[in-house]
Amino acid sequence: MKIVVSLFFCLIYSGIVNAQIPGFFMKEERRKVDIPFYASNNLIIVTVSINGTYPINFLVDTGVRANILFSKNLGDAMDLSYSRKLNLVGADGAASLVAFVSPTNHLDLGPVEGVFQNLLVLEEDFLELEAVIGIPVYGIIGYEFFKYNPVKIDYDKGIISFYEKDAMKWRPPFYKKVPMSIENHKPYITAKVRQQTGPVLNPKLLIDTGANHGLLLNKETSEDIRLPELFIETELGQSLGGELFGFVGRVRDLNISGFHLNDVLTSYPEETPFSYVIKESGRQGSIGAEVLGRMKLIFDYPRERLLIHRGEQFYAAFEYDMSGIEVKKVTNDEHRMYVGQVRDNSPASKAGILAFDEILSINKIPIIIWELSEVIKLFRSEEGKEIELEIRRYEGLDLTKYEDMRFRIVLKKQI
Structure with missing residues (x-):
């Protein structure tokens, strides 16, 4: 199962603005602090306390702008206040969802806190991430966590290192710098993709820690994107409009600033009514956790760069389900x-x-x-x-x- 939520929340959060959101900061002045995380299929899960309540599991997702709570029942139990109600329509034009905006909350991640944070609170948890991750997940932390400070993700150790904003003036040894643009509160890089058939691609790709695919290419964005000869048709994920279907195959090589990954599993979603958003962003796809989990990553949003280093699983083969x-x-x-x-x-x-x-x-x-x-x-x-x-x-x-x-x-x- 591929978890695809970024596009949907890009749309529904685009109109929510609060000038009083300073972001996430260390509670004490230090060069860096460490936050442990649990990785399920390389998806990053941390515990978060909202306004002093009992800690619950959140997904850390670079592909989403908003901080999201999946259940209004849970929000009510936390005595959240709401400033706006949103009526949302799904990708199929029929499915509907109600969400509420809860302003100026305090999010506690241990040594790091988010102050004056908006939460988008869904009336119903239509994603049900627990079914595909295996543990309860109640929300998502997005762009706000990354916007001011360099953040290192070490999948091998299960540690997020949150750095003081001036701590990464120089590139750490053995890391490569990849230019990264922050557009509409999301990180993008350019990579090189050698397909099984068709020309070599130089796609603009969203870096999406909250999606558990490897590489995803949107065929509708370029005539040069070709399905490989060998592929399977399958469900790729869940969106408000229902299940997202498409194809899974492989590309010969994914080259990220000289780091080569071979025979990478690649998802090719079918075009949807939301595809115009992808086309307008100028991107041709995304890189998800199946690739990112093989690296050590430093997201440096203020300097618009991604620093990468090989992880312990870098050379492991990309394997797809063989049971059906x-x-x-x-x-x-x-x-x-x-x-x-x-x-x-x-x-x-x-x-x-x-x-x-x-x-x-x-x-x-x-x-x-x-x-x-x-x-x-x-x-x-x-x-x-x-x-x-x-x-x-x-x-x-x-x-x-x-x-x-x-x-x-x-x-x-x-x-």
Whole structure:
């Protein structure tokens, strides 16, 4: 599952302005402070306390301008105040959503605090990130966290280092500088992409820590962007208008300032009514967490530069799911997982596994022992690996009527 939220929130937040937002700052004057984070498929999750309440999980997302809280029920429990109500229309022109603007909040990340921070509070959590990340996530921190201070993300150590604003006057040893533009509160770089077919590209790419794809290319932005000969059609993510579909294939080489990544998994979303926003931005795609998680990154928004260094997983192969199963977690229940969808002509499809089957055990190990990220990693692990699944299949919506079954699948690469 690819998590695609940036475009939607770019649109809905564009009219929210508050002149009293100074940003995020260290509580004590130091050169840098460290904030630990949890990485789920290289998505960055930190704990945040809003106005002194109990800390909850937030996603750190360079691809989103707003700070977002996913649930108004939670916002009400925190006694948030609201200044505006927004009625939003989805990408399909039919889906609707209500959101509220909560001004001047205090966000506490331990040694770093956000003062006078606006929150966009959704009436309903339509994204349900817990289902695809595996742990509860209640909101997003966006541009405000990065705008004044250099921020280093070390995926290997699980540490965000928040630097004093003048601490990065010189480039650290072994890091390469990549020119980065900040446009509409989002970071962009130019890379070089060698496709399987078609010309070499020099696309303008959004740097998006909140999307778990590797590389994404928007075909509608350039006739030079070509699908590879080998690709699969699949669901790429979730937006207000519903599921986002497209294709997944590979490019031969992604070159970021001399750092080369080979056979990079690449998403090619179908054109949507929101595609005009991408075209107007001048970008041709984005780089997500599957690529970014292989590096050490320093975002320096004030100096408009990205500093990069190879991480421990830089040379690891890019592997896609070989089972055909999109596994999801039952939200608000830490011990249950189910089959979200089954890809056509995949090992799972040929074995007879169906969408909405509940997974009871994997290789005779009860699902209560597994983390969602471990299951995803297993299904990407090794072509030819045999996996036994114990499945519970319900009869319609009646949870008292079901049949337990066992299936054996052999992992097989499709791209």
